Structure formats: structure tokens, C-alpha cells
Amino acid sequence: MLIWAAEEEHNPLLPPLGEIIIGLIAFAIVLFVMFKFVAPQFEKAFVARRDAIEGGIERAEAMQAEAKAALEQYRAQLAEARTEAAQIRDAARAEGQQIIEELRAQAQEESARILARGEEQLASSRQQVVNELRGQIGTLAVDLAGRVVGESLADDARRSGTVDRFLDDLDGMTATSSDGRGGSSVYVPQDAR
Amino acid sequence: MTSSALALGDVLAANGEGFEAPGLGEFYPETIASFSVLGVDFEITRITLILWIATLALVVFLYLASRNAKIVPSKLQFVGETGYSLVRDGIARDVVGPRGLPFAPFLASLFFFILANNLMAIIPFAQISPMSKFAFPLVLAAICWVLYIYIGIREQGVGRYFKDILFLPGVPKPMYILVTPIEILQNFVVRPFTLAVRLFANMFAGHMLLVVFSLGAVYLFQVGNYSVIFGPVSALMAIVMTFFELLVIFLQAYVFTVLMGTYLNGSIEAEH
Numbered sequence: 372m373l374i375w376a377a378e379e380e381h382n383p384l385l386p387p388l389g390e391i392i393i394g395l396i397a398f399a400i401v402l403f404v405m406f407k408f409v410a411p412q413f414e415k416a417f418v419a420r421r422d423a424i425e426g427g428i429e430r431a432e433a434m435q436a437e438a439k440a441a442l443e444q445y446r447a448q449l450a451e452a453r454t455e456a457a458q459i460r461d462a463a464r465a466e467g468q469q470i471i472e473e474l475r476a477q478a479q480e481e482s483a484r485i486l487a488r489g490e491e492q493l494a495s496s497r498q499q500v501v502n503e504l505r506g507q508i509g510t511l512a513v514d515l516a517g518r519v520v521g522e523s524l525a526d527d528a529r530r531s532g533t534v535d536r537f538l539d540d541l542d543g544m545t546a547t548s549s550d551g552r553g554g555s556s557v558y559v560p561q562d563a564r
Numbered sequence: 565m566t567s568s569a570l571a572l573g574d575v576l577a578a579n580g581e582g583f584e585a586p587g588l589g590e591f592y593p594e595t596i597a598s599f600s601v602l603g604v605d606f607e608i609t610r611i612t613l614i615l616w617i618a619t620l621a622l623v624v625f626l627y628l629a630s631r632n633a634k635i636v637p638s639k640l641q642f643v644g645e646t647g648y649s650l651v652r653d654g655i656a657r658d659v660v661g662p663r664g665l666p667f668a669p670f671l672a673s674l675f676f677f678i679l680a681n682n683l684m685a686i687i688p689f690a691q692i693s694p695m696s697k698f699a700f701p702l703v704l705a706a707i708c709w710v711l712y713i714y715i716g717i718r719e720q721g722v723g724r725y726f727k728d729i730l731f732l733p734g735v736p737k738p739m740y741i742l743v744t745p746i747e748i749l750q751n752f753v754v755r756p757f758t759l760a761v762r763l764f765a766n767m768f769a770g771h772m773l774l775v776v777f778s779l780g781a782v783y784l785f786q787v788g789n790y791s792v793i794f795g796p797v798s799a800l801m802a803i804v805m806t807f808f809e810l811l812v813i814f815l816q817a818y819v820f821t822v823l824m825g826t827y828l829n830g831s832i833e834a835e836h
Contacts, residue, residue, distance in 0.1 A: 383588060383768070386699030389606040394694075394703035397619040401677045402670065404623045409630040410669035413648050416633035416641070423635050 509534040586775045591696060591768070614684050615694040622680035651675045651821060659825035663832055667825075670711070674704060675821040678763065682813035685770060686806050693813075696767035698760070705760035708824045713752075716831030725831075759823060766816045770809045777802035 512534055597608040629644025637645055648668075655675075656668035678695060685693035694700050716725040729751050735743050777798050784795035 383591060384698055386697065386702060387607070388604050390612075390697060390699035391703055392604065393606065393612060393615065394700040395707075397615055397700075398673070398677055398703060398707070400619060401622060401626075402673045404626055405669045405673040405676070409626045409644070409648070410672065412630035412633040413645055413652075416635065416637070416645070420635045 505535075505538055508538065512537075586772070586779055590692070590771065590775055611692060611694055611697055614690045614692060615681060615700065617690070618680040618684050618694065619677070622676055626676065647676060647679075648672050655821055655825040659822060660828045661832055664825070664828065667828055671821050671825060674708070674824060675817050678704070678820055679814065679817040682767060682817055685767060685774075685813060686809050691774070692771050693767040695763050695816075696771050698764045701760040701763040704763075704820070705756040708759060708827065709752075709756035712824070712827040712831045715828060719832050755823075755827060759820060763816050763820050766812055770805075770812050773805050774802060774809060777805055 591611070593609045593611060595607045595609055596613070599606050625640075626644060629640045633641055633645070651672040652665070652668040655671050656664040660667055660671075681694045681700065683693075684690040685696070713725075719725075720728070729747050730744050731740055732743050732747055781795050781798035781802055784791050784798055
């Protein structure tokens with residue numbers, strides 16, 4: 372019957388002031404701890420976590436960009452090196468060509484010079500021979516004629532230039548004949564005109 | 565001797581006289597100590613002790629969980645953080661609104677305080693929630709009441725806040741005769757009262773259910789006639805109801821916090 376007695380004493384919807392105050396104090400303690408320690412710590416952890424994630428992403432992005440830039444740079448350098456190499460090759464080729472041309476020109480010049488000198492020498496020696504022969508032929512002919520005739524015609528012939536004229540005629544005859552041998556026993560050099 | 569044990573004694577003593585159902589006395593255990601400060605009487609009962617144990621356990625748990633909070637949480641930090649995030653993101657941010665985050669610690673305190681006290685309802689040897697004493701839900705509801713009115717005045721200004729409540733915008737003028745009293749009642753009486761009563765009544769009824777089934781089982785095992793066969797049924801119901809109570813414990817803590825969140829949302833955002 373204790374229970375019934377208790378029920379008559381109490382109205383559950385009319386709490387005593389003491390209990391209300393105790394409830395206030397208890398909740399105030401929880402509020403204090405929550406505001407002072409718990410919430411700031413958790414918020415800090417949340418911020419740190421978000422920063423860690425965002426920072427990680429940012430770092431990864433930065434790294435990727437850096438790698439990309441480096442790759443671009445390497446590519447550019449490679450292309451540059453390639454064009455440079457090609458240029459060097461082209462230049463070398465051109466230079467080689469030029470050297471060859473120069474050498475060829477030089478050689479041609481040299482050979483032409485040698486040829487010219489040879490020709491010159493040949494011509495001069497021929498001239499010498501011709502002159503010598505001419506003199507000897509003249510003397511021989513005059514001597515021969517003098518012996519045939521029996522008198523000395525040397526002075527007279529020299530005086531009148533007959534021998535020379537004859538020889539010049541002879542020269543002209545050999546020049547007009549197709550080969551220098553036909554009809555004449557006189558020696559005519561092969562390369563005479 | 566706990567009140568339940570006292571009731572159990574009554575049940576056993578009443579052998580042969582019929583089952584004495586536990587009554588309101590469950591919620592008024594004998595006073596362990598009493599004192600008076602400035603004319604206010606304080607009575608320390610086992611429910612008061614349970615309140616303090618729950619509060620102390622909560623404070624210690626929260627402190628340990630949040631101390632050295634790290635990016636990679638420890639198990640304890642994870643548990644605390646999950647509860648805090650539930651309130652912070654699920655209520656302060658999503659229900660109260662974009663400007664609700666400053667209320668997260670308050671709402672989290674509310675949630676954790678109610679949850680810790682409610683959990684005492686099924687913790688052995690305590691087995692009663694201090695929230696089944698009307699004083700404690702009333703305190704929380706009163707704090708909420710003061711807070712959401714204060715925030716409403718701070719955010720919208722006195723005139724605007726009360727004008728919007730008295731004369732709901734977008735309502736035809738003649739309807740104010742009907743709407744204005746309802747709104748006044750709703751905002752200043754019904755809200756805090758339902759907030760307190762919902763929590764109190766749920767915990768009160770939950771405790772009564774558990775006690776009735778538990779004592780019923782004991783009684784049925786004691787009577788010594790054919791009704792013994794109903795004993796296991798009653799015991800089973802007590803166990804089932806304990807799990808149901810666990811659901812109610814979480815639900816009521818959450819509902820109280822969510823409702824406070826919607827009230828704060830109404831105070832912060834001008835349009836109703």
C-alpha cells in the first residue's frame with residue numbers, strides 16, 4: 372500500500388524545484404564540456420581532415436602539372452636538338468660539297484695550267500726545231516744545188532731569200548694536204564697547223 | 565533497496581493476494597539524502613545518482629573521445645565523432661540551415677545528454693532513465709524554448725519575429741481570428757510542452773512496460789498454479805521490450821534534437 376500512498380503524494384507533471392535545478396546543473400556541465408573541449412577538438416579534426424584531403428589533391432595536381440611541364444620541356448629540347456643536328460648535318464654536307472667544288476676547280480685549274488705549260492713548251496721546242504731545221508735545210512739545199520750547179524749559190528740564194536720563200540711555200544702545201552705525208556718528203560710535225 | 569526491488573518485495577509478499585502492479589512509486593524512490601539550499605529542498609534519490617553517473621560517464625567519454633582528435637581517428641574518437649557528426653551535419657547543417665553550424669555544439673549536447681540518460685533505462689542496476697522524471701525533460705525543453713525565441717528575436721528583430729508569429733504572412737486577413745491564437749499557442753506553449761512531454765512520456769511508459777513484464781514474470785513463476793506457464797512469455801516480452809526500449813532511447817534523443825533543429829530553423833530563416 373506504499374505505492375498508493377506515494378501516488379497520492381506525487382504528481383509526475385509537477386516536479387520539485389530541486390530536481391529542476393539539478394537537471395539544469397547537469398546539462399550545464401555537459402554544455403560546458405561540449406563547447407569548451409569536445410566541439411573545438413572535433414571541428415579541428417574535421418578541418419585538418421578536409422585540409423589533408425584537399426591538400427593531398429592539390430599536391431598531386433601540382434606534381435602532375437610539374438611533371439607535364441618537365442615533359443614539355445624535354446620534348447621541346449629534344450626537338451630543338453633534332454633540328455640543330457639536322458642543321459649541322461646540312462651545313463656539313465654543304466661545306467663538303469663546297470670543298471669538293473673548290474678542290475675540283477683547283478684541280479682543273481692546275482691541270483689546265485700544266486696543259487698550257489706543256490703546250491707552250493711543246494710549241495716553243497717545235498718552233499726551235501723548225502727554225503733549226505729551216506736553217507739546216509736551207510744550207511743543205513743551197514749546198515746541194517751548188518754542188519749540182521758547180522758554183523756557190525749560197526750568197527746569192529741568201530740574198531734573194533729563195534730558200535725561205537720555198538720553204539714557206541712548202542709549209543703552205545703541207546697545211547692544205549689532208550695528211551702531212553702526201554707528196555712531200557719534207558718532215559712536217561704532226562701537230563703543226 | 566531500489567524501487568524496483570521494493571516493488572519486487574511487494575510482489576513476493578503479495579503471494580496469494582494477487583499481483584500488485586507497479587505504480588508511480590517506481591519514479592519516487594526513497595530519499596538517500598536531503599538538504600536545503602536557500603529554501604530549495606534537494607532530495608538525492610537513486611534517480612538523481614543515475615543522472616549524475618550518466619552525466620559523468622558522458623563527460624568522460626566525450627572528453628576522452630575528443631582529446632587529441634586526429635585526422636585518422638581512434639576507435640573512441642570515431643564513436644564520438646560519428647555521434648557529433650550526426651548532429652552537426654544531419655541536424656545543425658541540414659535542418660537548421662546554412663547558418664546552423666554554430667548551434668552544433670548545443671544540439672550535440674542535447675542529443676548526447678538525452679541519449680546518455682536514456683541509456684540508463686536498460687543498463688543493469690540502473691534500469692530507469694532520469695528522463696522519466698518530468699523535471700529533466702522540462703529543463704531541456706525550457707532551455708530550448710528560451711533559446712529559439714531568443715535566436716528568433718536576435719535574427720529577425722523583436723517586431724518582425726512576433727509579427728510573423730501573430731500574423732502569419734500569406735494568410736487572408738479574416739483567417740487571423742483563427743490562425744493567430746493557434747500560432748501563439750503553437751509557438752509559445754505547445755512546442756516546449758510537447759518537446760518535454762514526448763521525451764518524458766516515452767521513457768516513463770518504457771520503464772513501466774519493462775517493470776510490469778519483469779515483475780509479472782517473477783510473480784507468475786511464484787504463484788505456483790497453472791499460470792506458471794505464462795511466466796516465460798512474460799520474461800520473453802521483458803527481453804523483447806528491452807530491445808524496443810533501445811530503439812526508443814535513440815529515437816527520442818534524435819527526435820528531440822531534430823525538433824529543436826526545426827524550431828531554430830524557423831527562428832533563423834524569416835519565411836515560415
